[in-house]
Amino acid sequence: MADIAIPLIGLGNFLLGTIVPFLFVLTVVxxxxxxxxxxxxxxxxxxxxAFSIGFGPELFGFTDRRGTRWRFAAIPLGGYVKFVGDVGAASRPDADAVEALSEEERPVAFHTQPVWRRAATVFAGPLFNFLLAIVVFAVMFTVFGRYVADPMVAEVRPGSPAQEAGIEPGDRFVSVDGVPVETFADVQRLISGRAGDRLTIVVERDGRLIETQATPQATEQTDALGNTIKIGIIGVVNNEALGQPRLVEYGPMEALVAGTQETWNVIARTGQFLKRLVAGREDRCQLGGPVKIADMAGRAADLGFVWLVQLVALLSVGIGILNLLPIPPLDGGHLLFYGIEAILRRPVPWQVVDAVYRAGMIMVLMFMAFVFWNDLFGC
Structure with a gap:
């Protein structure tokens, strides 16, 4: 009996500790x-x-009074909204499908709408992902506040880029690569994603502004969720005496502004990472798919529900950015075609659209295979 019970307990822990948090995070996003x-x-x-969470065979669902089928499907790795006139879950247009619409369906079909309505509908998906992140961060700031420290240099590591740049203990960071900084976390955020880039840094020393340049060096660190990440550092340390760490409390409107700024920071860093990745300047192992997300969700759940909700916000931003890439069948691919249509004042020929959609689908499948390989074997 004990020999059977031990694997069953392990399976139960895996389901509750990893699969359930993973499904929670992914389903919300x-x-x-x-x-x-x-x-x-x-x-x-x-x-x-249809409004579907997941792909494949339906597990359960219901049909509302408007005729929309709300469904949960067997493969919980995405979802879709199928509008009237869509050929499939990817909202791929098709001339024959549009021609086959009844007189009642034609006025409410997606592909018969003005281009601005189609664009607004498509853009709303990523927009809601960003709004979700803003709300999560705003609630966090309202409930918990945020600890900040002044952007002061307490120590400069010997042989570090900061020492080579002439930065000294007691200096106060003013800007990094033209971006003003108010806290030491701002300095870390602006430097950590720029390993190998020569940055212009302005510090204040004895009332004087001093401009210098430093190139962050890449170093491996382990984040709170146990992931090994590569970040850029210049070798400066803050401490309690100079940084004066303190808790900043926010009212609802202040928290909303701070949540919006935090979401923008995540968007900017993600965009910067993708640009450097394409240029071959980032480690491909930083990319992960469902397996890595499931592992992170399990680790976040172990740390507490607050960490899990923060992971929801971060993943939501990532999904929003990914969907805005100009690749069909992603939302950005649709928006690209709508932009061309608005400029030309006529739809792109169906044959061109179909060919590009097929090529885009192959690219998306290749990317999915790549991140799966990363998850299982590559890193």
């Missing part, structure tokens, strides 16, 4: 994304045939 499409689509007068 996907639901909010698809709800953005749904709400704005309905506001634009577009009919909706």
């Amino acid at each position: 996907v639901f909010v994304h698809e709800m953005g499409h749904y709400l704005v689509g309905r506001w634009c007068g577009i009919g909706v045939r």
Whole structure:
């Protein structure tokens, strides 16, 4: 009996400690994304045939009074909203499908709408992902506040880029690469993602502004969720005496502003990472797929629900950015075609659209295979 019970207990711990947190994180992010499409689509007068969390066979669902099928499917790695006139889950247009619409369906079909309504409906998905992150960060700041420290240099590590740049203990950071800084966390944020880049740094010393340059060196660190990450450092240390760490408390509106700024910081850093990745200046092992997300969700759940909610915010921003890439069938690919249509004042030919969608789908599948390989074997 004991020999059977031990693996069953291990399986139960895996399900509760990893799979359940993973499904929670992914379901929230996907639901909010698809709800953005749904709400704005309905506001634009577009009919909706299905709202699905997951792909594949339906596990359970119901049909509302408008005829929309709300469903949970067997493969919980995404979701979709299927509008009237869509060929499939990717909202790929098709001339035959549009021609086959009934007289009642044509006015509410997605692909018969003005280009601005289609664009608004598509853009709403990533937008809602960003709004989710703003709300999460704003609530966090309202409930817990935020600890900050002045951007002071207490120690300069020997042989570090900071020492080579002439930065000294007692200096106060004013800006990093033209971006003003108010806290030591600002300095870390602006430097950590720029390993190998020569940065212009302005410090204040004895009332004088001194401009210098430093190139952050890459170093491996372990984050709070146990991930090994590579970040840039210049070798400066802050301490309690000079940094004067303190808790900043926020009212609701202040927290909303701070949450918006924090979301923008995450967007900027993610965009910067992707640009450096394409240029071959970032480690591909920093990319992960469902397996890595599941592992992170399990670790976050071990640290507490607050950490899990923060992971939701970070993943939501990542999903929003990923979907804005100009690759069909992602939302950004749709928006690219709508932009061309708005400029030309006529739709892109169906044959061109179909060919690009097929090529885009191959690219998306290759990317998914790449991150799966990273998860399982590559890193």
